Amino acid sequence: MKIGVLGFGNVAAATVQRFVFNRDLIASKLETEIEIAKVATRTVSRASGLVPQACVLTDDCWSVVDDPEIDVVIELIGGVELAKELVLRAIANGKHVITANKALLATSGEKILQLADQKGVCVLFEGAVAVSIPIIKTLKESAAANRVSSIVGILNGTSNYILSQMSEQGADFGDALAQAQQKGYAEADPALDVNGEDAAHKITILASLAFGVPVDFDMVRFKGITEIERADIQAAKRLGYELKLIAQAQLRNDKVSISVAPTLVPNHSMLAHVRGSMNGISLAGDLFGPAFFYGSGAGGVQTASAILADLIDLAQSTRDGKYVGAPNMGFKKSAMAGKEYLSSDECSSQFYLRLKVEDKVGVLAEVSAIFAKADVSVSTLLQDESREGMTDLIATTHAISTSKLQSILPLLQDAAGGHPVVTYPVLDERAD
Structure with a gap:
């Protein structure tokens, strides 16, 4: 199995070097021989001496994705537009792809995955999210x-x-x-x-x-x-x-x-x-x-670990050039279906609020009345120390909809003399 690598930044360099360093360990887990055959980088001189002796260095990424001898392309150039075009070309040419490019997958994943399904190749991306966590x-x-x-x-x-x-x-x-x-x-x-x-x-x-x-x-x-x-x-x-x-x-x-x-x-x-x-x-x-x-969520060596794990998985799960492991997104394509998204009326949370108000009689009662009139149950309401005639009111609510929170913010801002009201959700115990 011949591998082509796009890019030679920190992650790509760590991937190639760790592959070489752990070559015997990797080989002990595979029936298929793996070879890093070609690396494309804008700085060929930097990569010289850091890749396997038989590896071809080039400054032309397209020569990697169009090379009929390359079976797997590891995309590590970053960015979206060029990476997308290279990945799509590699897939169109029947090559499997490994990438750590979360922006590419999040913004162009559907197009990439549809083509991969059509061509019967896999796209693996363990290095795209929380690299030390599988x-x-x-x-x-x-x-x-x-x-x-x-x-x-x-x-x-x-x-x-x-x-x-x-x-x-x-x-x-x-x-x-x-x-x-x-x-x-x-x-x-x-x-x-x-x-x-x-x-x-x-x-x-x-x-x-x-x-x-x-x-x-x-x-x-x-x-x-x-x-x-x-x-x-x-x-x-x-x-x-x-x-x-x-x-x-x-x-x-x-x-x-x-x-x-x-x-x-x-x-x-x-x-x-x-x-x-x-x-x-x-x-x-x-x-x-x-x-x-x-x-760890990042780091050259940590990301290399995830990329090499994908490479080993690919080699272990390929039969006659076809990947027979789990579907690219875990579900077979026919089972992937769009779902409705919760509206702001349906999304609810406890909320934290902080209001900067004038330290005067009645302001706490005014804020309490706003909550009560809107039928917002308050869990905590604290008043901070006064500084130069101003004080912070800190409140936490019981669960309310996002739309209800938005409806009372203008009233609370008026009570705060026009100062912006700081709001943050509180983590739902059911979600943790």
């Missing part, structure tokens, strides 16, 4: 007999590191981001990590695997961590919570909800104790019950 294989194989109802996770290590620093060290967002960049946990442009989009790509993929729904990134609601203030981190801790960027996929009454948002997580939840750049995922299935997974 969550893709778990959903496709270990949990295959289960009706999975819930996936809740911390899927972005950069955001989790930042929030951990804000919680444990009292850092503000900017300082915590700078520390993440210094340690290599954040890119120079961290937008995809801190705006929630990276986690949204990942939960889109997991929801498709868990529920048998087509990959549809457009239906995911996501919000990042850029607006989180230390005041909310501290208030959450006082109330017995940690503020985390939580990705959730829920299946309720045969309807789907997929979201990413800063969320208050109770201290007794294992997710509350996922710190630094680590990832954690909680699954609920009708047979295995609740299960929790913990591990």
Whole structure:
């Protein structure tokens, strides 16, 4: 089996080097011989000496996907547009594909998977989500007999590191981001990590695997961590919570909800104790019950581990060039079906709210009256210390619909003298 690799950045270099280093171990698990035959990179000189001696180096990616001797293409160039065209060409040429490109799969997965089904090839992507946690294989194989109802996770290590620093060290967002960049946990442009989009790509993929729904990134609601203030981190801790960027996929009454948002997580939840750049995922299935997974979410060697696991799986499960393992998305194509998505009236949660108000007689009663008139049951209502005539009111509600929350926010903002009302959901105990 001949392998072609697209790209030679940190992940691709680690994949090739670990393949060489662990060649004997890998060979001991296979009846088929695997050879990395060609690597395409813009910097051929950098890769020279780091690939197997017989490996061909080229700066032409198309020569890899069009090479009739290449059986498997490992796509590691990143980005979406060029990667999509290369992957589609490789599949059209009858090649299996391994990728760690979550943005590609979340935004173009349906087109790629449809062509793969037509051509009878597989697309494997364990390295696309929570690389040290075998969550893709778990959903496709270990949990295959289960009706999975819930996936809740911390899927972005950069955001989790930042929030951990804000919680444990009292850092503000900017300082915590700078520390993440210094340690290599954040890119120079961290937008995809801190705006929630990276986690949204990942939960889109997991929801498709868990529920048998087509990959549809457009239906995911996501919000990042850029607006989180230390005041909310501290208030959450006082109330017995940690503020985390939580990705959730829920299946309720045969309807789907997929979201990413800063969320208050109770201290007794294992997710509350996922710190630094680590990832954690909680699954609920009708047979295995609740299960929790913990591990690194990124890193060159860690991602290489997932990619090589896919390569071994592919070699073990290929007969006469045809992959006979689990379907690409866990369900056979004819069983993949679109489902309705929960509306804002159907999505409910407890909520945390913080209002900055003038410290005067009657303001607490006014806010309480707004909740009461809207038939919103309040679990906690606290008033913080007064500073320069202003104070924070901190409330948590019992479960209410998202639409009801939105309906009272203008009234609460008026009571707060026009100051924006900060709101975050509280993790549903049933979802963890």
